Amino acid sequence: MRSLVAVLTVVAALVVVWYLACIPMNIAGVLVEAERAGATVTPTDGAERRATSGIVLAAKNSFAIPATWAQERPRLPAPDQVVNELWKTTVGMNITSKRSLVYHAWVTLSATLLGFAIGTGLGILLAVGIVHSRVMDMSVMPWAIVSQTIPIIALAPMIIVVLYSVGMQGIVPKAVISAYLSFFPVVVGMVKGLRSPDAMQLDLLRTYNASSAQGFWKLRLPASMPYLFASLKIGISASLVGAIVGELPTGAVAGLGARLLAGSYYGQTVQIWSALFGAAILAACLVGLLGLIERALLARMGMAR
Template identity: 60%
Template sequence: MNRPWRDSSTLSVLIVVAALLVVWYVAAILMNWSGVSDFYQRTDVTGVTFGQQFNDVLNQEKPLLPAPHQVASEFWNSTVGQAVTSKRSLVYHGWQTLSATLLGFVMGTVFGIGLAVFIVHNQAMDRSLMPWIIASQTVPILAIAPMVIVVLNAVGISGLIPKALISTYLSFFPVVVGMVKGFRSPESIQLDLMRTYNASRFDVFAKLRWPTALPYLFTSMKVGVAASLVGAIVGELPAGTSNGIGARLLAGSYYGQTVQIWSALFAAALLAGALIAIVGLAERITNTRLGVRP
């Protein structure tokens, strides 16, 4: 028997969302109130009622913190209200970012799995390479991205590839770390059993290590695809391009369009959520085919 909706997690989610909206509105009012008051003083506007000022605070053109309805309106106008081929459309910019994200994610996943295989099967690589892989993630991506863009532009490579490489840099790390742990997850008794069957190293990998590493793979891919999206957006900032969510954020910061910035941020968040959900769906389909119980 299904539980009533009051006892389900849906109600908890709705309560949290409602609380966040209330906090957001309160913060928007507090942050924007003094700005509207200063505007009234500079323009010698008098006799403004509390209700009028309250309405102006929530509908400023360039607020310090836009209200939720302003962000929702801008998001709607930038998606539904624009042609998908228009550079004013968030769908267009989202597709540009998504292209670099997916390419970088695929390259990062393949590269990470390949590195994990070599590390697990070669003790020298484990000792020599793994510390450098970990150290690579201590370098801020904001310092690496401009160098990648400049170097590749100098050799005539621009557009999608530089952004995808930055995404690869961020997405391969969780995959290689997760898969190393996954490939090493079989117990020694299982490995001994494979040896009694005279299994080759490839057979051990294909029939034992790989199946046991799949849960680690999908968990790592969820982190990796989100990191890949971050890399694509960061790569768009120093690239000087007019396409992509990163370019949209940069243009909004240049002209003080905070509503545009927030709508682009929400577009990025929705895109990340969709990508993680797709990886989760692939995980459930794979587990179902393999007969793994949730």
């Protein structure tokens, strides 16, 4: 109960800061509209107004403050505008509609999940190889690290172009970019996890004359589970980012990335922010879902206390 109060206090503080930030951000635009509608604003000269800071403008024209939270195309939309837009484009709309955020989220989610599955599978396979073969450890690991130093925004168009030239488009290039981002945390976490059994545990298996396959299935793999889930949580959010980034350079017409892009073309800031929040909520749900699976699995394994 006390922690709930603490959480709500922080949320309320953030919302208040957001509303306050809207005033100086949007006041200039509001004043232009007010002047056109015939109101008297100070200073009257437009050039002088542009040279004045938002805070000063708000102080001199306090009548215009409420309007900063209700513009059609604000620089910074107010929280209630974003929530309204989110509500309108999710619950208040048929999900088959091209304007429904649920529809766009699903387009991105499908690429995310496919990419996440590919990335996780690849990551686990690489980790198993790295742990069991010194050659792979020395040859694959450096490339895996290098791959993550290239900004994905620079690489994504290349991946799309290359895949398009071999006839692949739609969900596949997005999933590939998604997998590219998500395999790395899985490799790192899984290598760490598979190596987590100490020397004594390995000696014990030697005294049983266990094969390395037995060592893998009975000791290394179960021991790696907590590490795997920590990695998967990072991996799934990276996957979502990858899928969104994959939608940007293609001028995709559907997906959260496409919503962001369309919003920025037409100055629809409310739409951009609602797409951003849509993506954040989706990521939170995915990470939360993984957390539930982790709890259930570790409880089944007797590792949760």
